[in-house]
Amino acid sequence: MTRENIYVVERRPLGRAHSLVSLPLGIRRRIYLHTGVARFDGQPYTYFLDGRRKPKRTIHPIWAGFHAACARPEPDSFDPPSTRNFVGLLRCCRALYVEIAALLYSANRFAIFYSHQGSLEPLRLLAPTFLASLTSLKIVLNQACHKVSSYDPSQFPPYCWCGHADEYYDFWAVNHHCTAKRGGQHRRALLHLASESDSTASTAEQAAQEVMIGEWHDVVAPISSYVGDGRLELSLVCDIDPEHSDASNVARRAIAPLILFPRLRNCQVRLSKAPSHPLQQMAQEAALKACGRATPVRLNSANLKLSSPLTSLPPELRIRILEYTDLITPWKEVTWSRQVSSYQVIGALCESSRYPCPPDNHHGCRLYLCDPTLDFSKRNAPHSGCCFCRVRHSAFSFACNCWAPPTDLFLICRTLYRDAQFVFFSHNRFIVYDHYGRDFSCLPEIQLEPATLDTINTTDTAKYYPFDRLAASMFLRDVVPIHCLSHLRFLELVFPPYVPHGWPREDHPAIQDWIATIDWLRGQIHAPALTLRIVMADFAGPIVGRTSMTEAQIRGIWSGYRTIAEPLAPLAREDGLGRFFMQVAHPERWTPEFRQRVEYEISFEHERQGEGFAAVMEGRLSRLAERWVKGEGEGEGKGEGRGDKGRDEPSKSTWQRWYNVDSYSD
Numbered sequence: 097m098t099r100e101n102i103y104v105v106e107r108r109p110l111g112r113a114h115s116l117v118s119l120p121l122g123i124r125r126r127i128y129l130h131t132g133v134a135r136f137d138g139q140p141y142t143y144f145l146d147g148r149r150k151p152k153r154t155i156h157p158i159w160a161g162f163h164a165a166c167a168r169p170e171p172d173s174f175d176p177p178s179t180r181n182f183v184g185l186l187r188c189c190r191a192l193y194v195e196i197a198a199l200l201y202s203a204n205r206f207a208i209f210y211s212h213q214g215s216l217e218p219l220r221l222l223a224p225t226f227l228a229s230l231t232s233l234k235i236v237l238n239q240a241c242h243k244v245s246s247y248d249p250s251q252f253p254p255y256c257w258c259g260h261a262d263e264y265y266d267f268w269a270v271n272h273h274c275t276a277k278r279g280g281q282h283r284r285a286l287l288h289l290a291s292e293s294d295s296t297a298s299t300a301e302q303a304a305q306e307v308m309i310g311e312w313h314d315v316v317a318p319i320s321s322y323v324g325d326g327r328l329e330l331s332l333v334c335d336i337d338p339e340h341s342d343a344s345n346v347a348r349r350a351i352a353p354l355i356l357f358p359r360l361r362n363c364q365v366r367l368s369k370a371p372s373h374p375l376q377q378m379a380q381e382a383a384l385k386a387c388g389r390a391t392p393v394r395l396n397s398a399n400l401k402l403s404s405p406l407t408s409l410p411p412e413l414r415i416r417i418l419e420y421t422d423l424i425t426p427w428k429e430v431t432w433s434r435q436v437s438s439y440q441v442i443g444a445l446c447e448s449s450r451y452p453c454p455p456d457n458h459h460g461c462r463l464y465l466c467d468p469t470l471d472f473s474k475r476n477a478p479h480s481g482c483c484f485c486r487v488r489h490s491a492f493s494f495a496c497n498c499w500a501p502p503t504d505l506f507l508i509c510r511t512l513y514r515d516a517q518f519v520f521f522s523h524n525r526f527i528v529y530d531h532y533g534r535d536f537s538c539l540p541e542i543q544l545e546p547a548t549l550d551t552i553n554t555t556d557t558a559k560y561y562p563f564d565r566l567a568a569s570m571f572l573r574d575v576v577p578i579h580c581l582s583h584l585r586f587l588e589l590v591f592p593p594y595v596p597h598g599w600p601r602e603d604h605p606a607i608q609d610w611i612a613t614i615d616w617l618r619g620q621i622h623a624p625a626l627t628l629r630i631v632m633a634d635f636a637g638p639i640v641g642r643t644s645m646t647e648a649q650i651r652g653i654w655s656g657y658r659t660i661a662e663p664l665a666p667l668a669r670e671d672g673l674g675r676f677f678m679q680v681a682h683p684e685r686w687t688p689e690f691r692q693r694v695e696y697e698i699s700f701e702h703e704r705q706g707e708g709f710a711a712v713m714e715g716r717l718s719r720l721a722e723r724w725v726k727g728e729g730e731g732e733g734k735g736e737g738r739g740d741k742g743r744d745e746p747s748k749s750t751w752q753r754w755y756n757v758d759s760y761s762d
Contacts, residue, residue: 117191128196131185132177134203140232141176145208145218176204194225201229209236213307216315227322231361234331237308237350240285240369285369287340309349316353329362330354330386331484338372338490347375351382359388364484366491373503375490383492407511414515422502423519426460427750430520432575433529434567441499442751457750463499521576521583527749530567530591543598561600566660569606569613581620588749590631591660593642593681596649599656611663623671627746628664632657634681642686653683661724668726677745678721682714 116124129136186193208219219235286305334350336343347367354363363386365379381391406414431440441464453461484493487500505516533539540562568589572581600606642653657680667673684690 116185117189124192124195125199128182128185128199131182133182133196133200138203141204143176143204143206145206145222146211146215147218197223197226198229201226202231205232205234206230207234207236210238210308210312213311216311220315220318222319224322227319228324230323230328232329235312235333237312237332237334238286238336239333240335285335285337286346287337287343305346309346312350313353316356320353320356320358323358325358326361328357328360329364330357330360331364333366335369336367336375338368338370338375343368343372344374344378347378351378354382354386357386360386362494363387364491364493364495366484366489368490370490371488372490376486376492379490380486380492383494407509411515414512415519418505418512418515418519419523421505421519422499423505423516424523426463426499427457428523429525429527429749429751431527431529431751432567432571433532434563434570435532437575439501456747460750463497517577517580518583521580522585525586525588525749526571526584527588527590527751528568528571530589531563533592539592539594540598543595560598561594561604561606564605565609566600566606566613569610572617573613578620581617582622584621584626586627586629586746588629588631590633590751593632593634594653594656595642596645596652596683599653600659601655602659607659607663610660614663614666618666618671623667623673625674627675627677628667628673629677629679629746630661630664631679632681633679633752634685642683645684645687650683657721658724661721664725665727676722676725678718678725679748680714680717680721682717685714 116127119127128134135141182196186196208216210216216235222230287301332351332354334347336346336350350367351365354365363383365383367375367379384391406417409417425441427441429441431442432438433440483489484491484496485498486492486496487498502516506513531538531540542560542562576584661678664673664676668676682690
């Protein structure tokens with residue numbers, strides 16, 4: 097609006113007392129947006145009904161000394177403006193009041209936190225006009241802040257950024273996170289077991305819990321009748337300790353008022369910060385009923401014949417149906433290590449926050465990441481401040497597509513149990529870590545002793561490989577059911593970059609057990625259908641014990657590679673192993689001499705092909721190592737001898753995005 101137009105409006109004779117009402121609705125709406133009632137781009141502001149303001153993100157005080165501005169709160173473009181900008185319009189007349197209130201409550205999110213008796217009263221005091229316009233409401237009865245866990249990509253459920261660990265190495269980080277996300281309020285889960293042992297504390301908490309639940313029930317009854325049908329998106333958070341014996345009863349009472357609302361447009365429910373299958377099912381059923389959707393039927397051996405003809409279908413159709421379930425993981429990879437001793441799914445690094453994530457990787461990110469700070473469709477979009485991931489918490493949200501182990505499919509009946517096993521073991525890659533870790537600090541402790549690096553005799557390594565069995569032997573003998581070994585189609589054995597004296601030799605008990613395992617395995621697997629790959633991994637940075645090596649130490653590493661690979665020769669030479677590959681880290685990669693060659697002696701021919709010098713050298717070693725298993729002259733066909741029968745090697749597994757093995761060549 098130009099100055100001339102403003103002048104004309106001021107000189108116009110006012111026919112009515114309120115000239116703003118006479119303007120077209122579209123112009124009035126733009127005026128409301130300019131005053132901060134809502135955003136032009138349609139993204140909602142978040143208003144707190146209890147009067148609190150959204151906590152600002154601050155900088156760690158260790159960096160504040162470098163510049164005074166670093167200590168200031170970081171600005172957030174999604175923080176709502178002051179209501180002083182438009183409160184005057186609300187007081188002009190009833191017509192403007194109704195229009196502005198309808199826009200304010202329909203275009204923004206509203207949240208309220210229970211902190212003490214009477215803290216839900218602002219929700220009860222909302223006028224019927226406001227309640228009818230309301231489209232998004234979050235009610236937090238109790239939100240636990242800390243969770244005892246650590247950031248480990250092999251952990252399942254994966255780490256969630258909505259809470260830090262109680263035993264985190266930096267106590268300031270824990271307090272800072274609660275200050276930034278929850279206004280400094282540290283809350284425990286309801287029915288916390290720590291208070292159960294103290295009768296006085298338990299009685300006091302139970303009384304406070306009864307007051308909270310009672311007030312929640314009293315508030316819902318009067319406001320639910322004014323909410324529009326199919327209009328409101330409701331989020332409910334009530335974190336309960338799932339290990340308490342009374343957790344289910346408290347959860348039922350917390351979700352009971354949801355049935356008083358008319359049909360909701362969307363509903364998110366969270367009943368515990370820790371994952372619990374019974375509480376997660378209760379949250380799911382409550383959300384579905386609140387939205388007027390049918391709850392899923394739980395199949396079991398008792399009702400299977402009555403509810404589904406699945407078992408009467410031919411095996412081919414049953415398997416085809418199961419291929420569309422979560423039996424196949426997001427990246428078709430399942431990992432196992434001696435530290436965790438259970439099937440794990442390790443997510444790859446999603447790069448969508450900085451630049452487009454590769455399509456071959458990003459298709460799995462959508463089924464693995466449920467971080468409220470990440471929005472795959474909009475960058476820097478606001479989030480609810482609470483995670484409703486069904487895998488990380490006992491929660492349910494229609495927006496969560498995270499992969500979860502399909503345990504129920506293995507518990508229906510024996511027929512589907514066998515079919516599910518076939519799909520699980522034949523359609524996923526199985527990656528076995530001899531010792532999981534992403535840097536040298538994760539190696540066995542005995543290999544990190546500084547005194548051994550210079551004085552050890554590389555021929556005497558029995559105690560420096562501290563395990564009696566290889567993890568691969570444990571996995572094949574003790575973890576995979578015997579009748580499922582023939583279902584395996586892709587097996588990858590990963591060995592970390594042990595120090596030169598940390599590799600087992602021929603007389604080590606682990607190698608003797610490995611040889612016996614291979615002999616036993618020959619009669620159990622379907623070798624022609626199996627792809628086997630051994631990865632002698634490398635870390636992304638210099639490795640302890642490998643930055644300065646003698647010729648004897650280099651031979652020790654090379655001998656360790658060969659000792660592990662050679663027992664596999666009967667599978668390839670006699671049993672017709674489908675495909676075999678080795679990916680070998682160069683023993684001298686982190687020595688100063690090799691680093692200089694990487695920097696100054698790059699081949700122009702290989703550079704044009706997009707391969708770095710390190711990748712070329714390791715490729716030659718890998719082809720040489722493959723001959724230990726396949727024999728001299730084997731695999732010399734297409735692709736410079738990579739792979740059997742002239743077929744190219746399969747793509748690298750996603751776990752290597754964590755290791756960043758080819759930091760020079762990629």
